Amino acid sequence: MFKNIIAPVQAWLLSRGQCVGCGMPLSKGKRETRKDGTEKVICKCGRIFIFNPKTKKYRRALFEEV
Numbered sequence: 001m002f003k004n005i006i007a008p009v010q011a012w013l014l015s016r017g018q019c020v021g022c023g024m025p026l027s028k029g030k031r032e033t034r035k036d037g038t039e040k041v042i043c044k045c046g047r048i049f050i051f052n053p054k055t056k057k058y059r060r061a062l063f064e065e066v
């Protein structure tokens, strides 16, 4: 039940390019280009996201991508 409340907030933050944990703009995170052309973004709080330059969208990194 708790997750159902949190998920939309996280999706909203990600759509704005902000970390879901600390709210920092992910443009300030540490970036690494990946083989598939997407970028791995590491926030200063340690959360890891994947940025897709084609869609200009962020998403949480999957476990195997960390």
Ligand SMILES: [Zn+2]
Pocket: 019, 020, 021, 022, 023, 024, 043, 044, 045, 046, 047
């Ligand atoms: Zn963060």
